[in-house]
Amino acid sequence: xxxxxxxxxxxxxxxxxxxxxxxxxxxxxxxxxxxxxxxxxxxxxxxxxxxxxxxxxxxxxxxxxxxxxxxxxxxxxxxxxxxxxxxxxxxxxxxxxxxxxxxxxxxxxxxxxxxxxxxxxxxxxxxxxxxxxxxxxxxxxxxxxxxxxxxxxxxxxxxxxxxxxxxxxxxxxxxxxxxxxxxxxxxxxxxxxxxxxxxxxxxxxxxxxxxxxxxxxxxxxxxxxxxxxxxxxxxxxxxxxxxxxxxxxxxxxxxxxxxxxxxxxxxxxxxxxxxxxxxxxxxxxxxxxxxxxxxxxxxxxxxxxxxxxxxxxxxxxxxxxxxxxxxxxxxxxxxxxxxxxxxxxxxxxxxxxxxxxxxxxxxxxxxxxxxxxxxxxxxxxxxxxxxxxxxxx
Numbered sequence: 328x329x330x331x332x333x334x335x336x337x338x339x340x341x342x343x344x345x346x347x348x349x350x351x352x353x354x355x356x357x358x359x360x361x362x363x364x365x366x367x368x369x370x371x372x373x374x375x376x377x378x379x380x381x382x383x384x385x386x387x388x389x390x391x392x393x394x395x396x397x398x399x400x401x402x403x404x405x406x407x408x409x410x411x412x413x414x415x416x417x418x419x420x421x422x423x424x425x426x427x428x429x430x431x432x433x434x435x436x437x438x439x440x441x442x443x444x445x446x447x448x449x450x451x452x453x454x455x456x457x458x459x460x461x462x463x464x465x466x467x468x469x470x471x472x473x474x475x476x477x478x479x480x481x482x483x484x485x486x487x488x489x490x491x492x493x494x495x496x497x498x499x500x501x502x503x504x505x506x507x508x509x510x511x512x513x514x515x516x517x518x519x520x521x522x523x524x525x526x527x528x529x530x531x532x533x534x535x536x537x538x539x540x541x542x543x544x545x546x547x548x549x550x551x552x553x554x555x556x557x558x559x560x561x562x563x564x565x566x567x568x569x570x571x572x573x574x575x576x577x578x579x580x581x582x583x584x585x586x587x588x589x590x591x592x593x594x595x596x597x598x599x600x601x602x603x604x605x606x607x608x609x610x611x612x613x614x615x616x617x618x619x620x621x622x623x624x625x626x627x628x629x630x631x632x633x634x635x636x637x638x639x640x641x642x643x644x645x646x647x648x649x650x651x652x653x654x655x656x657x658x659x660x661x662x663x664x665x666x667x668x669x670x671x672x673x674x675x676x677x678x679x680x681x682x683x684x685x686x687x688x689x690x691x692x693x694x695x696x697x698x699x700x701x702x703x704x705x706x707x708x709x710x711x712x713x714x715x716x717x718x719x720x
Contacts (some may be wrong), residue, residue, distance in 0.1 A: 362431040365391070365415060366402035371441030373397045378416045379405075379427075387414070399441075407431060410516060410556040417444050428455055428516040432551075455517040458508050462501075462521065469501045472594040487623055488707040495533060510541050513548035519558055524571060532704045539573065542566045575684060579692070579700045586611070586694045587682045589645065591669025594655050599669045601643060602698065608640045608717060610710070611692040613685060615647040616657035617673070621689040622707060625661035632665055633716060638718050639696065645678060646670035647688060 365379055376394045380387040390413065393403035410430045415437070417423040423444045427435065435456065439448040446467045450456040476494055479485045505524035508515070525542050528533035546566045549559040578584050589601040589611070601609070612628065614621035632642055642665045648654035649672050659667055671677050683692060693702040693713065705713055 336628065349563060351489045360406065361404040362406050363429055364402065364404045364434045365427070365429075365437070366435070367400070367437030367439070369395065369399040369401070369417065369437070369439050369441060369444055372399040372417060372444070375399070375401075375418050377401050377403070377418075379403060380414050380416060381407075381413045382414060410553040410558060412519060412558065417441075426459075426520055428459075428519055430455075430516050431602060453516075455515050457474065458512070458515060458521075459517045462504065462508075462517070465504055469497055472497045487562050487620060495529075506538060506541055509545050513541075513544045514552040516553075518545050518549075519562065522562065526565075527573070529571055529703050532709070534573075536573065539566075539570060542569065571635040572684070576703065579684075579703050582695060582699050582701045584700050585698050586700050589643070589669065591645065591671055593669055594651075594658065599643075599667060601694070604641060604643060604667065605698050606639075606696050608635075608696060608714075609643050609694040610640070610705075611643045611645060611683075611694065613645050613647060613679070613683070613688050613692075616650070616653040617648070618688050622657065622661060625663065626690055627707060627710075629662055629664065631711060635714055635718060636665070640714065640718070641665055642669060643667040643669070646672075647674050647680075648672060 342414055366661060367377075369375070372395055374395060376396065378392045379390040381390050389406040390407070391403040393401045399639040407429060410428070413427045413429050415425045415427055425437065425448055430453070434449065434452045436452045437450055439445075447464050448460070450460045450463075450619050473494065476490055476497075480487075480490055502524040502547070505521035509518045509521050509525065512518075522545060525538040527538075543566055546559075546563045549556070549562055554561045555605065575646050586601060591599055593599045601611070614624075616622070628642060632640070642663075644658075644663060644665070644667065646654050646668070647659075648670055651670075651672055653671055654672070657663075671679075680686070681691075689706060691703065691705050691710065692700055695701050702713060
């Protein structure tokens with residue numbers, strides 16, 4: 328999977344004034360020109376300190392702070408070197424945070440209340456404020472619905488496949504809004520937040536490649552509008568990585584790429600090679616005894632193996648375990664009856680991770696009888712459909 332674009336590294340120098348009403352940006356006591364104002368009224372947040380922080384790979388950097396008055400009104404101003412990702416934290420709580428994509432000369436005003444501070448704030452004063460305000464409403468509903476799915480998962484009454492399907496349906500509402508907004512106004516500063524909706528966070532199997540065009544459009548606009556910002560350069564690099572990974576995914580699904588050789592130790596200590604299975608359709612299943620989703624998929628794997636093993640299909644289970652005893656125990660407990668099991672007991676340090684280009688498990692790669700990759704990432708219903716297609720010919 329491709330990781331979200333977040334935690335961009337920034338080298339910042341800030342001077343800020345706190346707790347005063349400001350109508351103009353002005354000059355601070357050190358002679359530095361203030362180039363932003365963040366103010367607001369948060370009902371129920373009287374005499375509360377608000378902290379503006381820059382987000383970086385080294386952690387959050389303090390930019391400014393201000394204490395609200397008895398009516399929850401606050402205001403702060405300061406100096407930033409350019410466009411960046413920030414957060415406005417209310418008090419010491421870690422869950423009362425509003426993301427802000429500040430640009431020099433922004434005058435941001437926030438209206439909310441203590442309870443729903445970070446849920447549905449109303450943002451005004453900048454060209455990116457309307458998009459952010461609408462997005463926060465949609466994202467809040469998605470977050471609440473997602474929590475309901477998590478509660479369902481804990482009960483064990485709903486399959487992972489159904490949960491994933493429902494999750495994607497809920498996420499699509501947020502993603503459609505984000506992608507349409509980016510396409511309409513590619514230079515909008517808030518697009519750096521929206522961009523995660525266009526990235527293949529769940530793999531390329533459910534990803535629309537048209538999203539790549541939108542990301543390129545935003546990247547090009549950022550390079551023009553915010554050319555001196557580290558965010559623009561980082562976004563360009565991320566979009567390039569996505570394009571490379573997508574082309575690699577397509578190559579792995581075209582039947583043109585030969586699956587790299589795999590040589591591992593079986594549970595009994597003998598060697599097993601992927602090339603030994605040539606002549607059959609082989610599903611390479613990257614898994615581990617400690618991987619809950621992998622283990623929950625085991626009954627389906629066993630069922631499909633039994634259904635197609637006499638038709639030229641087998642499974643090669645490659646474990647990312649470190650504990651050999653735990654690996655062997657999981658094979659026995661889950662009834663993984665096929666003979667093809669291997670591991671180097673190196674967990675994520677195994678070279679197979681980079682060789683097969685994956686960063687989460689379970690991960691599957693389907694290889695044809697000639698040893699060429701014809702699909703990847705198939706699980707559940709999609710895997711079953713693919714096998715039906717192959718063996719109905």
